[in-house]
Amino acid sequence: xxxxxxxxxxxxxxxxxxxxxxxxxxxxxxxxxxxxxxxxxxxxxxxxxxxxxxxxxxxxxxxxxxxxxxxxxxxxxxxxxxxxxxxxxxxxxxxxxxxxxxxxxxxxxxxxxxxxxxxxxxxxxxxxxxxxxxxxxxxxxxxxxxxxxxxxxxxxxxxxxxxxxxxxxxxxxxxxxxxxxxxxxxxxxxxxxxxxxxxxxxxxxxxxxxxxxxxxxxxxxxxxxxxxxxxxxxxxxxxxxxxxxxxxxxxxxxxxxxxx
Ligand code: PGA
Numbered sequence: 001x002x003x004x005x006x007x008x009x010x011x012x013x014x015x016x017x018x019x020x021x022x023x024x025x026x027x028x029x030x031x032x033x034x035x036x037x038x039x040x041x042x043x044x045x046x047x048x049x050x051x052x053x054x055x056x057x058x059x060x061x062x063x064x065x066x067x068x069x070x071x072x073x074x075x076x077x078x079x080x081x082x083x084x085x086x087x088x089x090x091x092x093x094x095x096x097x098x099x100x101x102x103x104x105x106x107x108x109x110x111x112x113x114x115x116x117x118x119x120x121x122x123x124x125x126x127x128x129x130x131x132x133x134x135x136x137x138x139x140x141x142x143x144x145x146x147x148x149x150x151x152x153x154x155x156x157x158x159x160x161x162x163x164x165x166x167x168x169x170x171x172x173x174x175x176x177x178x179x180x181x182x183x184x185x186x187x188x189x190x191x192x193x194x195x196x197x198x199x200x201x202x203x204x205x206x207x208x209x210x211x212x213x214x215x216x217x218x219x220x221x222x223x224x225x226x227x228x229x230x231x232x233x234x235x236x237x238x239x240x241x242x243x244x245x246x247x248x249x250x251x252x253x254x255x256x257x258x259x260x
Contacts, residue, residue, distance in 0.1 A: 001257065002206050004222070004249040005163060005229035007039040007124065008236025009064065009092060009210070014046055018237075023053040025239030030059055032243075033250040036229075039090055040236070044078050051087040062090030062124070065098060068111040070119075080119025091116045092231075093123040094146070096169045106149035113150050117158045124163045124231065125150060126210070127190070131170035139168075140189050147193050156197040164190055164207045165231040171211025173233055180220045180227075183209050187226035215244035222252045 014022075019042065030038050041062040042050045051061055067077035083091060093116055094109035104112075109125075116123040127146040129139045143166070151159070166186050168178050178186070187207045195202035209221050210231030221227055229249060235241040 001260070002204065002228045004036040004253050005039060005206055005208060006036060006242070006246045006249050007062065007090070007165075007208065007229065007231045008041060008242055009095070009231055009233050010040065010042050010046075010236060011064070011097070011233060012043060013237055014042055016046075016049065019046055019050060020053065022237070022239055023050060023059070026059060026242065027054065027057040029239060029243040030057065030246065033246045034058065035253050036246060036249050038246055041090070041092060047083070047086045047088065060089050061087050062092065063088050063121075064092045064095065066091050066093075066112060066116055066119070066121070068108070068115045070115075080115045080121055084119045084121055089122060090124055090163070091121045092165075093125050095126045096128060096167055096172060100169075106146065107153070109146075110150045110153040113162070114154045114158065117154065117161065122161045122163060124165050124208070126165045126167050126231070128167040128169050128172075128186075128211070134168065134170065139186060143186060143190055144193055147190065151197055156194070156201065159194065159198075159201055159205060162205065163229075164194075164205060165210045166190060166207060167210035167231060169211075173212070175212050177212040177214075177217050177221070178209070180224050183221055184224035184226055187224065191226055213245060215241045215248075218245040218248040219252070222249050223255075 039060040063083045066080045070079050093112045098104045113123045129142040191202050206228035208229040208231045209227050213230040214235045
C-alpha cells in the first residue's frame, strides 16, 4: 500500500506572519489525516522557522532545490547536507520552473538527484511535458528521457527513497488541469518505465500529480490507481484548500484499504 503524500510547494511565497498562521492551521487540521503524509516546502530562508513551528506535529519539511556540491565557493547556493541538518526530509529536484527559468538540464537535474540521495534526503523528481510537446504527441518521449537520464546516471536503486511528481508544464499555475484520465495515463507510463528497471520498485514508488490541483479536482485525480498524492503550488498557500486536498487523499486511501 502506497501512503499518499500531499506536498505543498510554496515557491517564492510567504511572509513570516502568513507562514506562522498557515502552519498553525495546518498543524491543527492535519491531525485529522494521520493516514497520509503532509509535506511543506518553504523557501530556503523560511526552512528553519518552519522547522521550529512544525515541531511536535506530523507535518514534514522539504526544500525546493539543492546544489550538487556539499560545501565551498558556490556563492548563493545551498547544499543537501545543509538542508538535512536543518531538518528537511525531502527536496524537490528538477521542477519545471527550475528547468525553464534557471536553465537546469537533464545532467544537472540528475546530479542534484544524486546529491540529494547522498545527503540522505528524499528527492521528489519533477517531470512533465510542455503544451507543444503534448500537442506533438511527445509526452511519453519526454517523460522517458527525463526519467532515463536520472536512472542512467544515478542508478535505479537510488529511486528506493525517491518520489516522482508528474507535472505537465501547461497545467502549472495556469488553472488548466490534466483530466484524471490524461494524468492516469502519464502516471501509468512512468510506473512502466520504472518497472522496466525494477519491477518491485515500480509497485512501491509514489507518483504525485502536480499542476493546478485544487480542492475541487483533487478527489477525481487522487482516485486514479497510479496517482499517489499531489504536489500543490497555489492551493498550498491557503490552509483551507490544502487541507481539503489532504482530506480527499485520506478519504481515497481509506476507500482503497477497505476494498483491498
Ligand atoms: P500549481 O503548482 O499547483 O500552482 O499549478 C504546482 C507546482 O508547480 O508544483
